[in-house]
Amino acid sequence: MRLIIDRYAYLDSLIHRWQQKYKLVGLISLIFAFSFVQKITLLPVIVVITTVIFCLSNLPLSFLLSRLRYPGWFILAVVILLPFVAGDTIIFQWGWLTLKEEGCWTSILISVRFFCILTISLVLFGTAPFLTSIKAMRSLGLPQVIVDMTLLAYRYLEELGNMLTTMQRAIRLRGFRYQQFSRRNLKILAQLTGSLLVRSYERSNKVYQAMILRGYGYKIPQIDRQQKNRLSQLDKLNFLATSATVIIAISLTIAEILLPAN
Amino acid sequence: MKELTRSSRLIKLQTPAVTISNLGFAYTESKNTLTDINLQISAGESVGLIGANGAGKTTLFLTICGILTPTYGEIKLFEKLVQPGIFNPDIGLVFQNPDDQLLCPRVRDDIAFGPENMGLSAEEVDKRVCVALSFTGISHLIDRVPHHLSGGEKCMVAIASVLAMLPQIILYDEPSANLDLRARRRLIKFLQTAPETTIISSHDLEMLLEVCDRVILLNQGRIVADGIPQNIMSDRILMEANGLEVPHSLTHHH
Amino acid sequence: MHIPDGFVPPSICIAGYAITGGVTWYSLQQIKKDSNPQKKIPRASLFTAAFFVASLIHIPLPPASIHLVLNGMMGAILGYYSFLAILIGLFFQTVMFQHGGLSTLGINAVIMGIPALFAYHIFHFNNRSNTRKKIWTQVLAFCAGAGSLILSATLFTVIIITNITSELDAQTEINAIYLSLISYVIQAIIEGAFTVMLISFLEQVKPEILRQ
Numbered sequence: 036m037r038l039i040i041d042r043y044a045y046l047d048s049l050i051h052r053w054q055q056k057y058k059l060v061g062l063i064s065l066i067f068a069f070s071f072v073q074k075i076t077l078l079p080v081i082v083v084i085t086t087v088i089f090c091l092s093n094l095p096l097s098f099l100l101s102r103l104r105y106p107g108w109f110i111l112a113v114v115i116l117l118p119f120v121a122g123d124t125i126i127f128q129w130g131w132l133t134l135k136e137e138g139c140w141t142s143i144l145i146s147v148r149f150f151c152i153l154t155i156s157l158v159l160f161g162t163a164p165f166l167t168s169i170k171a172m173r174s175l176g177l178p179q180v181i182v183d184m185t186l187l188a189y190r191y192l193e194e195l196g197n198m199l200t201t202m203q204r205a206i207r208l209r210g211f212r213y214q215q216f217s218r219r220n221l222k223i224l225a226q227l228t229g230s231l232l233v234r235s236y237e238r239s240n241k242v243y244q245a246m247i248l249r250g251y252g253y254k255i256p257q258i259d260r261q262q263k264n265r266l267s268q269l270d271k272l273n274f275l276a277t278s279a280t281v282i283i284a285i286s287l288t289i290a291e292i293l294l295p296a297n
Numbered sequence: 298m299k300e301l302t303r304s305s306r307l308i309k310l311q312t313p314a315v316t317i318s319n320l321g322f323a324y325t326e327s328k329n330t331l332t333d334i335n336l337q338i339s340a341g342e343s344v345g346l347i348g349a350n351g352a353g354k355t356t357l358f359l360t361i362c363g364i365l366t367p368t369y370g371e372i373k374l375f376e377k378l379v380q381p382g383i384f385n386p387d388i389g390l391v392f393q394n395p396d397d398q399l400l401c402p403r404v405r406d407d408i409a410f411g412p413e414n415m416g417l418s419a420e421e422v423d424k425r426v427c428v429a430l431s432f433t434g435i436s437h438l439i440d441r442v443p444h445h446l447s448g449g450e451k452c453m454v455a456i457a458s459v460l461a462m463l464p465q466i467i468l469y470d471e472p473s474a475n476l477d478l479r480a481r482r483r484l485i486k487f488l489q490t491a492p493e494t495t496i497i498s499s500h501d502l503e504m505l506l507e508v509c510d511r512v513i514l515l516n517q518g519r520i521v522a523d524g525i526p527q528n529i530m531s532d533r534i535l536m537e538a539n540g541l542e543v544p545h546s547l548t549h550h551h
Numbered sequence: 552m553h554i555p556d557g558f559v560p561p562s563i564c565i566a567g568y569a570i571t572g573g574v575t576w577y578s579l580q581q582i583k584k585d586s587n588p589q590k591k592i593p594r595a596s597l598f599t600a601a602f603f604v605a606s607l608i609h610i611p612l613p614p615a616s617i618h619l620v621l622n623g624m625m626g627a628i629l630g631y632y633s634f635l636a637i638l639i640g641l642f643f644q645t646v647m648f649q650h651g652g653l654s655t656l657g658i659n660a661v662i663m664g665i666p667a668l669f670a671y672h673i674f675h676f677n678n679r680s681n682t683r684k685k686i687w688t689q690v691l692a693f694c695a696g697a698g699s700l701i702l703s704a705t706l707f708t709v710i711i712i713t714n715i716t717s718e719l720d721a722q723t724e725i726n727a728i729y730l731s732l733i734s735y736v737i738q739a740i741i742e743g744a745f746t747v748m749l750i751s752f753l754e755q756v757k758p759e760i761l762r763q
Contacts, residue, residue, distance in 0.1 A: 039647065040646055040647055066653055066654050067564070069557070069654075070556065070561045071561045073560070103649070109555070110555055110558075113558070117716065120719065120723060121719050137716070141715070141716040145557055145558055145715070147557075148556065148557030149555055149557035149558065150557075151557075152556035152652060152653070153652070156556070156649075157649075159653075160646045168646075178579060180579060180582065180588070180592065181575070183592050183596070184595055184596045184632075184635060184636070184639055185642070186596075187592070187593060187600075188596045188599040188600040188639055188640075188643075189600075189643070191596070191597055192603060192604065195600050195604045196604050196607075198397070198604075199607070199608070201394075201397040202398075202400065204364050205390075205397050205398040205400075206410070207364070207384070208364065208384075208389070208390050209389075209458065209459070210384040210411055210415055211414055212384070212414070213611055214611050214613070215611060215613075216610070216611050220611070221610065221741070221748065222748050223400070223410075224610060225745050225748035226400045226401055226752050227400055228619075228621075228745075229400075229749050229752035229753055229756065230396075230399070230400045231604065231605055232598065232605075232628075232749075232753065232757075232760065233444055233753070233757045233760070234396060235597040236597070236757060236760050238597055239593045239596070240594075242597065243589075243590055243592075243593040243594070246593060247589075402752055402755040442755060442756050444756050444757065
């Protein structure tokens, strides 16, 4: 489950070479600028920006398409429903079914924004190993407790996922049928979840002991980290890429404010 | 239970319990985990499955009991084709880690879990629980919490929870891993008298020597050798070529 | 029950991040008061992973199936760590499954995390004395599980329907909110029952998980 996102993290491209810390600043400001867009006239602009960034990243298109599968039904439902319920200007009527102009525009706006932000997020987290991204967030000031929890949780995701798969196999081999809903089945699934929690709890006690024995909680590593930060240089590529995206993001926001309403 | 299956064992001695023909399995398209497996195991046989880590032992088990669907080939249990995903109480798998198997708050409930799923009456379920517990020698644990037991006790509870379904074939995945000497000895005694057709995958070669009358050596998803345990395990060249060692007890004989 | 990117105006996204920032800070302050916060971090982290994995279990409800949210349960056993755990879980979901979104991470954490803190206080109400009766624990467990789901569902539905477009008239909005909530009531009952069963399992097997 966790390795999918790292699949293309080691390619070589302009975006891959962009240091993750600065990439986070640049692309997140772009994401926020995109979510600011309310004017239809700006949609082609954000599509072009997204396309350029995606092409620069060298990520295969199939990767993007496979990722689009997940968000799924909710978005589809909203996008299909809106043209029929929102707005006053009727462009098509068929019995009680009325297609409304404002609803159509809202649907287009939402889906384009959604698609562009999703693509940029994929570029952001798909072009560097996930652990590098978390470390970059730490250098941007994410609290230590959250960083530690994220790293540890990430470390154990796959293991606990496998644990659950094996336990599900074991109950299936003893005749448990998933398809039915009954009080008993709900109880079995609660016990399954409970066993997972108990095993995680027991494991966490061992993890803690192992961490303490290797010096977890001492303050020394903090100094190390600061030195590393100072050493990391803001070279030409990082500077250019980051300032360019931030400027684009700011211009988009200004354009959104200055442009006349639709 | 023991008497019942023993008498049927005599009748079935020549009937094949497991027939695997031309079986292959691949997790990803590029690499086969199991390749061209052909195997026949008679009812009542006790077979050891050996091989280095990653040889495909667990995968073979999961395909035999219908959890994984073979990429090609077929598996028959008592001449009935295995249908992946369909519950078959005739075959049981004891997982390597008993924690994977035990999920109820009481030992009793855990052992009753399989029989209840088979749709048996409450009295029949109770009877099976008692028989399975006494057969594994852990009747005193009936009201304990499985998660609080020792490794050896958990192992026996996991075995009892499979036995309660009265399967004709039982697959044991590394049953002696993490057991102390006494628990291991108790397990060996138990396996020696178990009447079912058993396949035991293990790195504990000494145990297999005591328990099995046949051993199969697996390497990179292929069967490399199949025969009498003493003959295969004492073949130093064969064993070392497949990432194993001749067990200590066999080196002393020479 | 996650708001995807691009669905709500930026003011909501920013407000979401602001509230999440505030609650995170408050949670961290509460955690620091603990006698040995270092010890609880591995525990909270593994529970974060475990709950993330457990939310993949689907409960069959023919003809469909539902996924458990379990934010009430997280609140009950993780206390103030639950908000952080939910924030991290949502982040994983965004990055790995494209569920939710980066711009809406803040608002989604509010939707899921604040009800978890509510569940924490509900479940540990009157828990200090060991004399609490079993039935009382069950009632509180149900309220924590079902209540936090209803609270999350209400927040989610209201935010989505009132913000998705300015073109809906007020009456349609109210109707849509009611309609969505009815379907969530069934899920809340299942979630509540599930929480009761889960808590009673833990009471029997590992009660120290439930004691802070």
